[in-house]
Amino acid sequence: MAVDEKLKIELGKQGVMVTTIQELYNWGRRSSIWPMQFGLACCAIEMIATTMARYDLARFGSEVFRPSPRQADLMIISGTVTKKMAPQVVRLYNQMAEPRYVIAMGACAISGGPFKQGYNVLKGIDRYIPVDVHIPGCPPRPEALIQAFMTLQKKIDEQHLTGEGRPRHLDEQAPGEFQVPEFGEHDLDPPSNPGTWTVPKIIQ
Amino acid sequence: MASSPYFSLAVLFVVALGFGLAPLGLAWLWQKVFSPAKPNEIKNAIYECGLQSRGDAWVQFRSAYYLYAIIFLIFDVEAIFLLPFAVAFTGLGAAACVSMLVFVLLLIEGLAWAWAKGVLTWA
Numbered sequence: 001m002a003v004d005e006k007l008k009i010e011l012g013k014q015g016v017m018v019t020t021i022q023e024l025y026n027w028g029r030r031s032s033i034w035p036m037q038f039g040l041a042c043c044a045i046e047m048i049a050t051t052m053a054r055y056d057l058a059r060f061g062s063e064v065f066r067p068s069p070r071q072a073d074l075m076i077i078s079g080t081v082t083k084k085m086a087p088q089v090v091r092l093y094n095q096m097a098e099p100r101y102v103i104a105m106g107a108c109a110i111s112g113g114p115f116k117q118g119y120n121v122l123k124g125i126d127r128y129i130p131v132d133v134h135i136p137g138c139p140p141r142p143e144a145l146i147q148a149f150m151t152l153q154k155k156i157d158e159q160h161l162t163g164e165g166r167p168r169h170l171d172e173q174a175p176g177e178f179q180v181p182e183f184g185e186h187d188l189d190p191p192s193n194p195g196t197w198t199v200p201k202i203i204q
Numbered sequence: 205m206a207s208s209p210y211f212s213l214a215v216l217f218v219v220a221l222g223f224g225l226a227p228l229g230l231a232w233l234w235q236k237v238f239s240p241a242k243p244n245e246i247k248n249a250i251y252e253c254g255l256q257s258r259g260d261a262w263v264q265f266r267s268a269y270y271l272y273a274i275i276f277l278i279f280d281v282e283a284i285f286l287l288p289f290a291v292a293f294t295g296l297g298a299a300a301c302v303s304m305l306v307f308v309l310l311l312i313e314g315l316a317w318a319w320a321k322g323v324l325t326w327a
Contacts, residue, residue: 069252070252088254089254091246091254091255094244095246095247098239170239172240176243177242177247
């Protein structure tokens with residue numbers, strides 16, 4: 001049962017705090033998004049800068065970079081994902097505990113970026129795992145990464161715990177495992193996860 | 205019962221126990237009601253470095269470390285006993301000195317044995 005927003009503010013002025021379990025739960029989740037500690041390429045330098053004193057990611061409750069996927073909530077794909085690296089990234093994502101989120105940081109993580117033509121570069125990590133926030137840039141500035149964090153927090157805040165649009169970790173039917181690609185003869189096998197990504201149709 | 209001097213302590217103990225157990229219970233309840241467990245083979249793997257886990261988590265370590273630890277322990281304990289002996293040395297009789305000598309000689313015998321066995325050279 002939702003409390004009227006105006007009534008809530010009015011009650012707040014009188015010193016009465018009203019909330020719902022959903023709000024409390026989402027507040028807890030969004031205030032402690034612990035990222036996994038791993039960098040892939042030059043974007044990682046900007047990611048490191050974001051955590052340092054000048055940009056201070058601690059303001060968003062995300063300064064605790066975990067060295068194990070078991071303790072992490074967020075995976076920041078910070079840089080070029082080569083086809084050699086892609087299976088490892090997907091496997092680490094699989095080992096993260098729910099709820100888990102992914103930020104694709106920079107042009108390479110989104111689409112392959114400047115190395116898109118390379119035979120060895122994955123054309124976007126969203127071919128294998130669901131990405132929550134994409135941030136463009138080459139590399140994105142720390143402010144952009146902070147913007148991504150704020151976008152993710154906003155996304156978490158708006159999620160409902162029950163019903164159709166509930167987040168994946170609360171849905172028993174939603175998949176918990178994403179297929180780890182293997183090294184094929186010419187390309188990764190499969191080239192994309194069918195449930196996660198569909199090949200865009202070219203209309204001429 | 206309430207007049208017992210330990211009554212307030214018992215109350216504090218129960219409260220402390222509840223303070224520790226209640227969050228755990230609530231977390232368990234939350235997990236049961238809202239968050240379905242989704243284990244899979246990759247998530248349950250023994251190791252998480254990104255590469256495929258191989259083998260067992262139960263691996264063997266070299267016994268050389270064990271011997272080093274034992275020898276270290278002998279001299280660690282010896283130092284603890286030698287310090288009070290040295291402090292009280294001027295006021296001690298002949299019997300105390302002899303018993304201390306036996307103690308140190310026993311340990312030196314252990315060292316000599318380890319030396320003769322070649323434990324001190326790292327293979």
